[in-house]
Amino acid sequence: MTRKKVARKATLLYIPHDSTRRNRFKKRLKGLMKKADELAVLCDAKTCVLVYEEGKAAPEVFPSQAEAVGIMNRFKSMPEMVQWKEVMNQKGFISKHIDKLREQVDKTQREYEDGKIRYLLHKTMHGDLSGLVGLNIEELTKVGYKVDVLLKSISERMSKIHSRTLPPAPCVATGSIDMGSPALYPAPPQQENRLDMVSSGGDLDTLVYGGYAGANFSSSDMMMQMQSFDMGFGSSPFPPM
Missing domain, CATH: 3.40.1810.10 (Transcription factor, MADS-box)
Structure with a gap:
């Protein structure tokens, strides 16, 4: 059992x-x-x-x-x-328990009075002034103090909202890239001479395998020259007659 x-x-x-x-x-x-x-x-x-x-x-x-x-x-x-720091007799234990109960009662009483004043202010804001009739000086003082506390809290919140700065506008890419001045990108060496050779009826194979090889150009350089050639004269490798 x-x-x-x-x-x-x-x-x-x-x-x-x-x-x-x-x-x-x-x-x-x-x-x-x-x-x-x-x-x-x-x-x-x-x-x-x-x-x-x-x-x-x-x-x-x-x-x-x-x-x-x-x-x-x-x-x-x-x-x-x-x-004797933690030593407690029966009387001390009961007294400590009573003090805790009193603190709880005081806290509950304060919460009740706070809710009552908030309800009274809510009715007053909607035009019902009947709750203010019959209040003594002490009760009116509590109501006034609560109003001051609420107004101060609202002012602090408004100040925080107004003090916040807007974030900077995001940077939007336009799609066009500035490559700088054309003077920064000089033409490859001997390009004008080769263009004149082609314009005067020279052989393109002789130009590629003779002139480019003599200048010791790599394959990537050769491709860049061919691209610049096409951009200058369109789809045909020879200028129009």
């Missing part, structure tokens, strides 16, 4: 029946030592448990008496401020 989980709102009371109290003590003690062992393994921490049972002088010790004595001596050798 598994042990029931204790509810948070359940009230812990002293068990008056002796046998029931002793059985409950054994079960809880076993679970407490198991948790201490898990804490030591998972977190690599030094843990020990000393529990004084009712009516017994010697305590129940975990993990062993020698190890527990070593851990306690190490703890006592620490400064007093470090020893």
Whole structure:
């Protein structure tokens, strides 16, 4: 039979029946030592448990008496401020829990008042002024403060929007490439002489294999000269008569 989980709102009371109290003590003690062992393994921490049972002088010790004595001596050798840093009694625990609950209540109250003022301002902007009737000085001051906060927030947002600069216009390619001035690209050497030779009725083969070979031109240079020749005279290699 598994042990029931204790509810948070359940009230812990002293068990008056002796046998029931002793059985409950054994079960809880076993679970407490198991948790201490898990804490030591998972977190690599030094843990020990000393529990004084009712009516017994010697305590129940975990993990062993020698190890527990070593851990306690190490703890006592620490400064007093470090020893009492995380120590808390029942009164301190309850007080800390009450403070947390009060903080939650205050936060909820502030959120409720903020929503109420926003709803009132929304109605006022639509011409319904009935919500402002009957407010005292303190409530009107809160409404005015909220209006100032909202206006400041809107002004800051508008300033950020206006301060943003437009991105530069993208560069569009026109498709035409400027190759520079024609003077930067001089004509190949002896081109005019060869054109005159062809114009005067010279043989094209003699021009290619004689004049080009004598000038030690490569095949790529020869192709460039032929292209320039075609561009100058059209499809026919000879000028029109």
